[in-house]
Amino acid sequence: MAEAGAGDGAQAASADGPAKGSKRVSAGESAKGAKGAEGVSSGAPGKGAKAEGGSANGGAAEGASGSEGEPEKKASRAGRNLPAAIGVGLLLGAAIIVSLVTVRFLFIGVIAAAIAVGTFEFSGVLRRVADTKVALIPVLVGGQAMIWLAWPFGREGALTAFVLTVLACLLWRLPGGAKGYVRDVSASVFAAAYLPLFGAFAAMLVPPDDGVGRVLTFLIAVVASDTGGYIAGVLGGKHPMAPTISPKKSWEGFAGSMIAGIVAGVLTISLMLDGQAWQGVIFGAAIVLTATLGDLVESLIKRDLGIKDMGTLLPGHGGIMDRLDSLLPSAVVSWLLLSAFVPA
Template identity: 50%
Template sequence: MLVAPRRTGLTGSIGPREPTRTQPSVNESTWGPSPATGRAPAGPPAPPPPKKRAGRDLRAAVGVGVGLGALVLAALFVYRPAFLVVIATAVVVGLWELSTRLAERKQIRVPLVPLALGGVATVVAGYLDGARGAWSAMALTVLATCLWRMFSSPENYLRDVTAGVFAAFYVPFLASFVALMLAADDGEWRVLVFILLTVVADTGAYAVGWRFGRAKLAPRISPGKTREGLAGAVFFAAVAGALSMMWLIDDGTWWQGVLLGLGVATSATLGDLGESMIKRDLGIKDMGSLLPGHGGIMDRLDSLLPTAPVVWLLLAVFVGAD
């Protein structure tokens, strides 16, 4: 009688039984159930969450910021008209950055020459002749931009001129309000308060948002902006405004400074979001790379430009335009 061999193992293969293992394999001892408890031991500990890091070179940003601050203070308090050169230079470089990015990303040819010349004229006219001079120079700049573009191909004329008018309004026209502040009897102090409050608002928003930010302010425009950061900008700008109006502006009061700080925090945030919208449309991170750790000139002017008319107007209401 033939006896069929016995099947052994889990696969049904014919042959001798494998010897029983008394020690678990490496994988079993690490990941398999424990013989004593019947439960799998815990895996390796999860790595700690990465620390929040600033998106830029902090040392370079601080160094450039200190250098720009020293330049501003020297131009303001050593020889006031020299600050006009600082404003005019920032306007020309800002227009160049904006026109270059528009040409690279959207093939929009902004007439840079009339914009640069008209931008400088707008700033100087604002200092010498007040609001009337600035607005007159602005109108002539727009006219010159339209005429300059007529000497090129008519294709995309309307698009290029429209972009040129936007650039003239966005950079030199808004910058002319700094020149209007500078022309007052205490102009250097008004400009200092304007710059100080804008920097405080930006710094407060960054510091509070980086540490406590959870709720996004405008995620489709600027994912890094948070409501907590906006609250920080409002608080610190209001405190700095109250102190500045009492100590730096003649006849100023603390409550005027609080209102001034609220206005600066709002306009600075909107200005930052506005340029973020432009950069998202262009598909770029920075407008330029002239300032290490900061990007370009326009990346530093985004909060200052829309804040200038707000500060000029509020100071004119509170303590007069002259």
């Protein structure tokens, strides 16, 4: 976690370091021959060096001065476009609320659409960056089958669709020959499990009579964890939690996530599902753990691939995959705990 110091000329630090190929030219040197350089400053990273966001972020500044004579651009301590992020978050939240309060099964359609877009993003990144080909058609079709079959048939429907998707991926890749076969099939199976199979557990929260309360309990806990960690990390994050994976995550941010998540769990389970307060404590703590794990896993994937975001669809957030990271594993744990605490 790095912060821009006032005495350092607002020098910025990136979670992943300056972009590859970035060139530096001192203020006194001629710019001749340096055309095409991405950053021109006296030691600041070039354009394109970005800060990586997260739910337990500490403060950071993004980008310093460009070329000589350009006005210095100041970024918020959040390390991202906060107004855009809030606006997009409100729009997404409104879409979910409308689907739940009108015809709650529309929420399954929201899940299915998000998983499809996330699958496109993930497969595209692997193809461009790692030269790995996900069996896109089988994963897309099989992924939709997992989500929609989870509605009437529950776990059996989702798991059956997953197994058939794996078989389809094995067959789909056969014409490509032996070179890269294990790599491509492994990526396809990982994509099918990480996105639609996990997403199917969110779909399974909807069918019970109190499905709206179950979905809101799940979503509110995840949002509370992300928001609590984000605020605590920005305001007081000083001790890195996983410096080699996500340098901006701090233990102070994790503590903020835990407090907010437990409070949200107690309130939602008690008020929406007629559960017990102790169940809310366990539920909130478990969701904070899985949401944090989801953030760290995706951060590790992105570091391995050498990228900042999975996509650019959502201003201030990145791609759909960058919003699903904490939701996907939390959906599995939410379904398991709510099924045990408040059986349908």
